[in-house]
Amino acid sequence: QSVLTQPPSASGTPGQRVTISCSGSSSNIGSHSIYWYQHLPGTAPRLVIYESNQRPSGVPDRFSGSKSGTSASLAISGLRSEDEADYYCSTWDDSLNAGVFGGGTKVTVL
């Protein structure tokens, strides 16, 4: 059981908007920024959002992040086939003194 809770799957048709939630607690999301990773198994994870709502250079502005209290979310607008991947939220946990990840959300483009 992951410390951060994500839905296992999300889907949409091309052009639609998909939102992925990430729920935690005061010792993790409530105290630290959230980082979102796009991942195809067997490859290097790619950072798509840092500090909860910032996009690294090269990441399309279709990706956006937000955080409120002990929850965060990643939105992908104008969904494209290349967005099909697993998405993970991650942050630091002060109680565990360890990094924590969500269980991952598989995004499918229908």
Place this chain on the structure above:
Amino acid sequence: EVQLVEAGGGLVQPGGSLRLSCAASGFSFSGYWMHWVRQAPGEGLVWVSHINGDGSTTNYAGSVKGRFTISRDNAKNTVYLQMNSLGAEDTALYYCSRDPYSASAYWGQGTLVTVSS
């Protein structure tokens, strides 16, 4: 160009040991925290350990504490993960990452560890 190249994975018997390495290039290695993250087959990403720039601070996930040791050699631009008392639950693809909790996060391609008799 930033590069992180993991090595040292392989097949090991239960109870055995393995040392992973991650060779870094293209950046000022000693200035960054380095992390290990793993992914078991069919499972999600799980944080394993991290070490600060001069090697004086380390932390571990509860599942590996007392069995795994992270270290680094800044002269060789390399971070290591010594894994002892390995069990089937340690079977995973192990990723090396440069400060995944920052805008400058960067990951390697991973090295596969299989624990089986």
